[in-house]
Amino acid sequence: MNKQILLVPLLGTALVASSAYARDDHLRLKIDAALNSTAAQGKIDSEVKLFWGDQKYPAPQQTFGSFTANKKTNAFNKSDEEACQINFASAVIALQERARREGGNAVVNIHSYYKKDDISSETEYECGAGTFLSGVTLRGTVVKLP
Numbered sequence: 459m460n461k462q463i464l465l466v467p468l469l470g471t472a473l474v475a476s477s478a479y480a481r482d483d484h485l486r487l488k489i490d491a492a493l494n495s496t497a498a499q500g501k502i503d504s505e506v507k508l509f510w511g512d513q514k515y516p517a518p519q520q521t522f523g524s525f526t527a528n529k530k531t532n533a534f535n536k537s538d539e540e541a542c543q544i545n546f547a548s549a550v551i552a553l554q555e556r557a558r559r560e561g562g563n564a565v566v567n568i569h570s571y572y573k574k575d576d577i578s579s580e581t582e583y584e585c586g587a588g589t590f591l592s593g594v595t596l597r598g599t600v601v602k603l604p
Contacts, residue, residue: 486582489510492542502547520602522561524599526596527553527556528595530593532590532591542592562601570596583596
């Protein structure tokens with residue numbers, strides 16, 4: 459009985475200590491590098507145009523709404539940048555698939571929305587890199603351009 463009483467606090471302390479060492483780094487990485495990465499090669503649809511941050515785009519014929527793509531991957535045995543590029547490519551593909559389903563041909567005002575931290579940039583995206591997982595959340599507006 460005494461061993462069980464001692465074991466419970468020890469296990470609780472071990473769990474708290476291990477979570478204290480969990481990483482949750484927020485990285486800013488280059489959009490161009492991610493779009494040209496091996497994770498994105500041949501998977502990003504050139505038919506569905508992408509406009510980042512405040513990039514100018516033609517007046518849309520129709521707007522279908524704003525949508526979010528939240529993608530995570532196992533970060534084990536990958537560099538932070540590699541894991542983030544995998545997530546980024548998956549999020550972009552998800553936004554493009556949503557555009558096609560809605561009848562759009564572009565996603566505009568794409569910005570990072572990782573853990574509801576809204577960051578708009580024409581050149582960078584945000585990725586959360588942890589000990590075991592990494593994640594990218596992108597939000598954009600689906601439109602039909604002329």
